[in-house]
Structures are given as C-alpha cells and as structure tokens.
Amino acid sequence: MSTYDPSKIEPRWQKYWLENKTFKTPENKDKPKYYILDMFPYPSGSGLHVGHPEGYTATDILARYKRMKGFNVLHPIGWDAFGLPAEQYAVKTGTHPRETTEKNIKIFREQLQMLGFSYDWDREVDTTDPNYYKWTQWIFLKLFERGLAYESEEPVNWCPELGTVLANEEVIDGKSEVGGFPVIRRPMRQWVLKITAYAERLLEDLEGLDWPESTKEMQRNWIGKSIGAEIDFAVPQHEEKIRVFTTRPDTIFGATYMVLAPEHYLVDVVTTDEQKEEVAKYKEYAEQKSDLERQDLSKQKSGVFTGGYAINPANGKEIPIWIADYVLAHYGTGAIMAVPGEDERDWEFAEQYGLPIVRTVQPPDDFEGTAFTGDGPSINSDFLDGLYITDAKTKIINWLEENGVGKKSVNYKLRDWLFSRQRYWGEPFPIIHVDGEPKPVPEKDLPVTLPDVDDFQPTKTGEPPLARAKNWVETTDPETGKKALRETNTMPQWAGSCWYYLRYISPDFDGGPVDQNEEKYWMPVDLYVGGSEHSVLHLLYARFWHKVLYDCGVVSTKEPFQKLVHQGMILGEVEYTAYEKDGKIISAEEAAKTEGVKRVKLSENDVEKKGERFVMKGTEIMVDSKAHKMSKSRGNVINPDDVVEKYGADSLRLYEMFMGPLEQVKPWSTKGVEGVNRFLNRTWRLFFGENKEEKINISEDNPSSEQLKVLHEAIKKVTEDIENMRFNTAISALMIFVNEANSWENVPRSVAEPFLILLSPFAPHIAEEIWNRLGHKQSLAHEDWPQFKEEFLVEESVEIPVQVNGKVRANITVPADKQKDKEFVIGLAKQQKNIIRYLDKTTIIKEIFVPGRIVNLVVK
C-alpha cells in the first residue's frame, strides 16, 4: 500500500480498538473526570443520516482530547429503542417489534463503529431491555409513591390515525408531531405526571446552566410563569363565585364583562333559560372545533351571552357573563374578567359585540391605538387613580385580600404531563388495578415484562394492544390475593430517555437505577450535545425526573446536564432553481406571484451572480439559490455510508467539522469533502513521500527553530480551538501545518509525532496508522497531549503596519527585541518612502503606537 487508502486502514483500527477495549472507561477515580454525552439515538430502520455524525464527531473529538489531557472520560452510547416505527411495522407485517429493533440496533452500531467513535461499548444500554426498563418502572413507582403520578379522566389529544393519545408537546398546529395526522380532543382515562409541582424549580435552576440562551428561553416560555391575582366575582342569586386569574388586577375598574371558557363548569349555572339554547349551540360548536381550526379562525372572535351577570367586586357594578373560545379552559381558572380598554383581545371582542369599554390607564396624548397596554397613571379607578401599574397592583391586591375577594397568585402555562400511550412497544406500567383502584407492583416483582400478543393493532375503542394479552392482564394482587387487572397502557418514548445518562454510569448495577458511589464521581454530565428539537420536550422531562430522583436521594446533583450544545442542521447541496411558465422562463420574483409555474433545476454553470441575486448566465432572469433540508422527496439526502465508502470515515469526520461552527446550520458540499480528503492525502505524503515504496520520510534530526515554531503554532491553535469547540479553525490550523511541512527537506520525528497526536481526535484512523508505522506498538489514544511552549513562537522580527490618518500606507519589519521601542519604531516608520510622501507639507499632531501591533500618525 503506497497511497492513502482509508478502506484498508480504517477497518483495521476499528477492529483494534474494539478488541483491545482501547476506550474502556477507567475504573479508578484518581483523575479528574469528564462525562461527555450524545443525545440518545432512536435506531430507525433507515440508519444514520449525515446529521448524526456531526454531533457525534464533535463529542468524539472532545472525548479523545480529554483522555490525552489526563481525564477519566465517560463517553457512552445506547439505544432509545421503544417507539412507534417498529410497532407500525409490526402492524403491517406481523414482525415482532423486538426483532425489528434488534436488527436496527445492529445496523446503527455497525455504522457508528464504521465512523471510528471512541465509545465504551461495554456500557451500551437499550431501553427495551427488561434489565433496563425494570428501573424505568422503579422510577415510576417513586413518582407514584410521591403522588406525582395519578390517573385522570380528561380530554386528551387523541390521534385516530396513530391510535393513541399524545402529550401537548407532541401536538404541533393541531397535528401529530410524528406523521402530521389530525388530532382531536376526547376524554379518556390516562396516567398523568405532576410536572407542575416542579414548575418553579425547573424555572429557577435554569439560571446556573451553561446552555444556549435560546433554549433556556424556550423552557422559560414553556413553563410560562406569570404573577397576578385571583379574584372572585359573585353571581347574584347563586352560591358559586366565578374565580378569574389576571396579571392586571390594577385594571379591575375597567372590567366591563366576564368571559368563561365554553367548557367552564359554571356555564350551565349562570346561563338563563332564554339563552340556554344559544349557549348549548355554541358549546357544541366550540367542542367540535379541533385545535387546528381554533387557530385558523383566530382572526375572528366568537362567543355568546349567557344571560347571567356577575358583580365587579371593585365597584359593585353588574357586568354580563359571556362564553367564548378565546378563553382557554386549561389556562388559569378558565375564566377572565375582560378589560377591553387595556387588553387587545378583550377590545376586539367588546367592539364586535358592542360591549362597553372603559379605560383605566391614561394613554399618552399621541396614542392612536385601541387597547392601551403600556404604563401610565390609573384613571376611572377610584382609589387607584393616579398610581402607575406597579403601585396600583400592590394597592389593589391589598384591598382584595382585606376584603376577602381575591389574593396574589402565580400561574404557570406548564400543564401536567400526559404519560400514557395506547401502544404495545413501550414500558408496561408497574401498576395493577384492584377493585378499580391503582396499586403499585411490589419492587421485588419488577420488571413487569411485556407480554407477547398476536396483533399489535390498538382496538377501535382505544383499548391498547396489551388488552389482548388476557392471561397477562388478569392477575392477582400479591398482597390480598384478590383478582386484579394489569394496567394496559404503556409509557411514552420519553420515559426511557429521561434517565439513560444515569444508567451509563453503572450499566450492570442491580441495586438501583445507578450506583451512588459511581454517580457521585461522574455526575453531572459535563457536556451534552444534541439537536435543538429537544429543547423543550426531552430536556424538560429529563430535568423533572432528575429533580425527583434528587429528592429521593438517588442522585447528588440538582441538574443533570451542566453544559449543553446543539449542533446545527446539515442541509442538502445548494440548488439553483429557475421558474417556467407556459414554456417561458420567468424571474423568481415574478414566479412567487404567479400560479402554475414549473420548477427547473439548473446547474451551477448556468448561473452567475449579478448584484445581490443570482441570474441565468448572460440574462437578467433571476433564479433562486438555496440549500434545502435533506428529504427523501427532494432527493437530496446524503448517505454517510456512501461518503465513507468513497472518501473514508476520517474525511467524513473532518469535513463535518470543517464546514463551519458546530451550532450553525450549513449546506453540504461534496466538493468540500474532496477538499479535506486531499488534505489527508497530503498528510500521508508528508510521511511516506512520493516514492512508491513505503519508505518513511521521517528523520531523527533535531528540529530547526522554524519547524518548532510551525509545530507550536499548531499546538496552541488546535488546543485552544478544541477547548472552545471551534473545530473548523482547529482543522484549518492542521492544514497550515501540513502545507508548511510539505516544503521541508525532511520532517523530524520530534515534530511529526506531536502533530499526529493533534490530528488524531479529528482523523483517528490515519493518525493511528502512521503512528504505528513510525514504530509504535501501542495505540496513541492514551499518549500525552503535546504541551505548547511560548518560547518557540518567538519571531526574529515582526512586521508592523504604519498608518497615516488611520490608513495603512506602509509595512515595516522590526527586529523582535525592538518592537516595543516606540522611538525606534516610529523613527523607522517615518523613513519609509511612501510615508514621507504623506507627511510632506503636513504637521504630525499625534503619534499612536501600540507595541508590536501598529503605528498611526495623525497629521493635519
């Protein structure tokens, strides 16, 4: 083998690493630890796409680097293997999901190994393994014991197409997140987790986390804390009072009507006989609207008068009670006091139905809008008049509390977590029903394993597939011997991924989900890398479970993931598109406004840049230039297997890191892969030369100061860049080294070897191969990371730009030991031919001198 051939060297090292357990997590605890985690992959049937290796390569570089820096590194991988696709495949083909899952895991594992990731394969976990889900069930029992898991008969998001209910977080625009099927609301008995009990802590503890600000903000918004007041409105002739939640109790004097959600439990109480029919009609109308329709029709408000009245406790006035679906049953108390003067939604509604509007905050003179939501002095508000919002709030809340009609109150948007699914391929609940009451399965009887069934289809009535396993469902209560029925719902896919990072710490431990001695050493996760699509769902659920486990004394940290980074999506190659209408090409701008246009794909050679836009070559016709999301339908999916086959895993890893900053969205470019592949070829030639035999081009000479300088520049840059996860510029520094070194007569071993170590986290196969050919018997994975030494960077002379009035007019070369000598440097600067020209007939009014950096002469 005389040329660089990744297909030969890569499998060899992959095999070596596996057989020698090169990346086994150390057992001793005498070094600092580093826990570096990838988000739990779902082993889908279609295998890896190029998005996976992006985050995985980033973490792998860090893991390999940290090992060489003297850390004990925990870098595991496993499978979030419960889930719908395997089950749907089972419904279609009758293949047991376990079979499909096992097959897919095998493919995934092989693909990951093919990319040379340094996982500790002895710690692989699989959520579908009974030894794993035993502890998922155990944690559920903890939740149950603490009153954080309860059954509830509530309207839920039922998706007929998927045959299951979905969590609010899984419903997007009224459709299922998975598959995009319509979702309707329907009451069913469900398990619910009381995540709301942790709302405040989930919010507060975001503070100390090193997470992207946008992700923290999304979680804050999702939790949606708002501070205000609950106020009771009496209803004449009725016992019940209507309680509302408002963030603007200061505007109560402007509450000219009330609105209840159509589902509110007092609607029928307050409705008068005359309005009964109309109210019933509206309720039915609102009920039938799906969430999607509610949003579509949001521009036009609707509602009906109930005929009833309530008393505004602030001024004793009677105000009409309406129902309208712009008030949501599940937020606050499901009822509002409407203050049209100060709230845009109420204003719109009041205007539509001719309800009175009273302003309670004085808008500025030039205010021209409708409702005024800004700050200002209170008006029309009796004892609040003149007070600004903050003071008015304090005063009215005191007044409400004194008069027993209201109190300060905090409200959260966050709702309890709907935790059951009508599916087969999920964790069974460790719950039996005795006399209709739920009862935990004793800990010693865990795990409750999945029974086999012959049909994976949910029943039309919404009975889960597990209900078909009669012998399994019908059991006896081990305590009383009574007949009992097992819970037939299963847990959602989130369950297993809520705590997997703990199982990696002690995957074989059988005394609990995690060995606490190990947990104290390894937690928290130091770096967690994964897609931003999990910003709310997984990351909020996992934080919730972690806090519960903290309260149970199972874990020692309040938060699981100290630092979080999202890798950006990789888009397809840039595409140029022209638009055709009736056989004629029209501009992209026109096409956007025209019906029935045909898209024509152009090659890069057909277009050119003109001003801000791309046009067809030689014309003025504008075309679109855009990188699109990879999708099967668009046919722009890049398959990592193909890239590895053609260029090797090292090239794929290197390219994905070289594309740009990790967090950024970026388009794929096959030409770019060729570029980094060329770099690896040049690297190979640096060691083995042009000669066809395998002669090593390395000398045992002492390095020159120039060679040391080039090496140490690389060490400095690569080290700093890895620490800051700037992999693209680290690779650039490696390229600069190779470009320089290729011009040398020979490469001294003492320069070549440190370089190989710098290269190895990025392109581990080629680095190991060359290392080995340099005569080393052992992997370089545990070598020491080279130490950067400032002394080698010292230049003999430095170049300093000379500016006149802020513009560079000359460059001067100054001996290094003179670079801080102001007089010398400025003196030299003034002798430059081009500088003399600019100084002619002027007066220097200021001389700026930044040692070693710049000279600026300000003249007049």
Add this chain to the structure above:
RNA sequence: GCGAGAGUGGCGGAAUUGGUAGACGCGCCAGAUUUAGGAUCUGGUACUUUAACCGGUGUGGGGGUUCGAGUCCCCCCUCUCGUACCA
C-alpha cells in the same frame, strides 16, 4: 404580533481586549507533469483603476463614538429558528 439569533469575496467560512478584513477550504485562472483526461504540484484570485508601482472603494443600509470600527452605541432593512388568543 412576540422572543432569540444572524447578515463579511462566486461559495462554506476566518478575524484575542477596537489595531494590516477575507486565515483555511471549495470554485475559478495560469503554468508544470501527462499521449490525453483525471490525479498531483507551483503561482494567482474582494471590487475598481493602472503596463506596473501608487491609488480609490469595500464586512446589509443610514448615523454616531474613536487616532483607528466587521467588532462599541442609536435607527432602519432582510433572512433563519422558535412561539402564538396563556388573560
């Protein structure tokens, strides 16, 4: 609407604390090698002016601070992502 982030060559992207804008890679141009193509190597490549030097203009647009601004401040435009009747 609201929230967050981003606008730099033909393209992906570099630029410590304000101090030579365009590192590195792609593409393109020229040359070497080759029967030819590919691969490889060498050099060039922001725009503009020039034979060349010397200049001029340039980091979405406008203003400001500064000896000096891609970087700091104010206003505006565009794009991406998230979110949406949350009282």
